[in-house]
Amino acid sequence: MKRVYVNEDWCLGCHLCEYYCSFANSGKSDMVKAFNGDKKTTPRIVIEEGDDINFAVQCRHCEEPLCAKGCIAGALTVTNGIVTIDSSRCVGCYTCVLSCPYGCIVTDHEKVVKKCDLCASKSGEPACVKGCPNAAIVFEERG
């Protein structure tokens, strides 16, 4: 299955993936509207920054997803290998935050948690991959 991988050698720490991710999940047609409107959007991606190394972390779509197994509301499910969340079922208990070994379940001011779904509802590559200026984030099949 194709997954998003980050090559930290090329990650610039520009954070644009975060913004393209938020934009893709904002439901807005315009990036300015997505960020300067009333409703704030949250990226499903976490950037880690070090002295000379940066990288983005997003859901690995584990074959044995502990988040889905532990979800008390049955909100996290696996469809075609993609771990997705049904926000209408999520109660914000954060058991998935407790379980995810990569720290990829994102919490914000809203009640429900958020996570990467590989932009499954949209066509083509995930927004973070498309938006990365240095091909540090790639979408590909690996062994």
Added chain:
Amino acid sequence: MNYLIIGNSSAAIGCVEGIRKIDTTGQITILSDEPYHTYSRPLISYWLEGKVADEKIYYRPEDFYTKNNCNVILGKKAVKIDKSAREVILEDGSAISYDKLLIAAGSRPFVPPMDGLQLVTQKYTFMKYDDAKAVKEVLKPESKVLIIGAGLIGLKAAEGVYKVTKNITVVDLADRILPSILDSEGSSIVQKHLETKGVRFTLNDRVKSFTENTAVLEGGSVLDFDILIIAVGVRPNTEIAGECGIEVSRGIIIDDTCRTSDENIYAAGDCTESLDITTGTQKILALLPNAYIQGEAAGINMAGGSKNYGNAIPMNAIGFFGLHMITAGTYEGETHVIKTDDEYKKLIFKDGLLKGYIMIGEVSRAGIYTSIIREQIPASSVDMEMLVSRPQMMMFGKSRRLEKLGGVNVGN
């Protein structure tokens, strides 16, 4: 293959999903003494609060049984297992045979004997959907609610009724709240938060006696109430296993594959004892993720596959009135504490391993800590300063990150 599952909650559902990974045709029968489609017990407080609609309390979609080709018998209690005949006898005397049996009987509230309790008409426990329904039935804005027990269930019940009535008193014999998951510092933070919301606590005290609407405490105070919720603890449902001769200690004893002392009988979830890898001891880990993971492992093994439930640890994620806390492992050892206005964090190390943590308020990415505990990653192999400051993949060093984040095929 003919599978029978006693229980219809997360361990049972895990078992069905586990079996179906291996065996798509075998006959699965689910047996439950409750009359409901599988629902999530931890959701009952959310349901009571109105956060979860009736149809969303269900743990799996409506077509789950059909899709997984399960025969479901609801509202009937299993009373006996005949190991030699490989049959389970129901309360109506009928028998269901099995090739492989899973006991996922869960646990039940423990109600200690208390003077005058029989006089209380509106008294409830808080574990099942029916419990929440019963409370909802009688709950009014003017209700005074008395909760015995300041543990997870008691406090979730408090949150559940809070939308309707803020007149809530919680009594506990312990000197602090949530003693099973928090240290005293953490307890007092959470207690203060709940108190600012108007919840009252009477700790270090117990009920001496009840009348219909009052509780007299040993400390002398008298509390009026309309609704009494008893949440002092739970007991595993092990009787059906014990009576047929399966090895039982405090919970049903299982091996790594969730098999009991009988080769055709497996058990999973709150009714079992699991190996807590942080202490190396067997204990009851009554938590939903553990139940599901054990159930799934049991299902796979019952269907002929091979799976260990492995790496179980005590862990909990819960929130009260917007204050989140995540805890895991055990708390004996050397501690590192970070405390600011927004966060309380305690990390516990022993034998060169992270053994446990408590995070209150700022809980993001806690799962990275959980994984370090579960995978028993030596503290010496990660950047300690990073580990202590916040959960992050950066602490693992480049090659381990490549392995974990899957980028092994690229880069230099």
Added chain:
Amino acid sequence: MAINYFYPDYEVIRNEKKCIKCKACVRQCANEVHAYDEELDCLVSDDASCVDCQRCVSLCPTRALKIVETDNTFKKNANWPQAMITDAYRQAGTGGVLLSSMGNPQPYPVYWDKMLINASQVTNPSIDPLREPMETQTFLGKKPRTIKFDSEGNIVSETYPNLKLSIPIMFSAMSYGSISKNAHESLARAATELGIYYNTGEGGLHQDFYQYGANTIVQVASGRFGVHKKYLEAGAAIEIKMGQGAKPGIGGHLPGTKVGEDVSRTRMIPRGTDAISPAPHHDIYSIEDLRQLIFSLKEATDYKKPVIVKIAAVHNVAAIASGIARSGADIIAIDGYRGGTGAAPTRIRDNVGIPIELALASVDQRLRDEGIRNDVSVVVGGSVRNAGDIVKAIALGADAVYIGTAALLALGCHLCRSCHGAKCNWGIATQRPDLVKRLNPEIGYKRLVNLLHAWDHEVKEMMGGMGINSIESLRGNRLMLRGIGLTEKELDILGISHAGE
């Protein structure tokens, strides 16, 4: 505080309505032009530090940024343009030589733009390169004057080592040190994929790039940095650098701050020491001395590799080239005054040297006149900007061209001419690890390959238009060129007729 005589050259224009405060500009500007002001909750800029490299503009996800030239104006003076006044202020402040980078930006005539290419009509039909074979492959090096065969048909004449180019373009010398390792890797991989050559410059060859040796020209310059037997053997050809178009007559200076661990090992000099290339080769004071070095290098590499001698285009270039051709060199590379550099004194860059077009025409003519044109190949660089320039260069007599600036453009360079600051925001002219990683060679080499494929297509289109199907038939074919707006003297030097003639 002292008086600030300057006004910033550029101004950052930020469309506040479109800015989403993502801070990509803050994170990406090594000159620290942009900053986020927490109190004001907005982005602010320090225009004075902006070099107009366009990195922020390129990365801004909402196109909220643009950089404009300031309209702050000193009193108009045709004799004293604003930039010249500012230079005087700057030097009055520092007492130092002004430094610049990349090629001469002054408004001297560009002869490429004053020549037009022919096309066939009616009598000699043009060729459609999409339908018919079209050859842009060429060979560089000495050619035998006659070819003799034995009775079996084998060549018995002496032949000489040649470089085989699939297209008549090479990447010119840019040292590891002046440009980043990732830039070098991009060039090396592109050259390998394209079947052409890149050039180490005078910085030696990084150990990771020996694998690309078959497509590498190794340079020997006056500082002799990084030169050893294995290095000479690694390359496909050896280039002796006598001069560089951007700074004829002077040497080079890589400051010690740029000599980190890797650069130090590659150049074989201590870490942190300045790498000074002397103005002359201290062992070359005559054509005879040059010949000695050429044959030393040939001897060291078993006469298997062609030797290139690179000179800057200067006044007596034709005579110098003639001497070089007679000194045993296989290829002469001539670098025009618009050629790029990682750092040069501004006055040298802007005032010394001559245009490559004129130098090429006179060198080619001189070598023909002396009957030694086939003893050497001629490669020209120093601002070859597109396929049109290439066609014109070859028609004027070049065997191939060197491109440096154009290659850097493919890698993202925006010609901000601040290479000497070593803070290249595009990860090209820098050794700062956080900046170097901005150039992903995986992307870089593909862009180089794309650029050269595109140019090759265009060269073929133009050749086809002229009814020529082989680059060899275009070489020195000055009938294919006409001048426009040129004086008699210029036409005479270029050896072409005026348009309409």
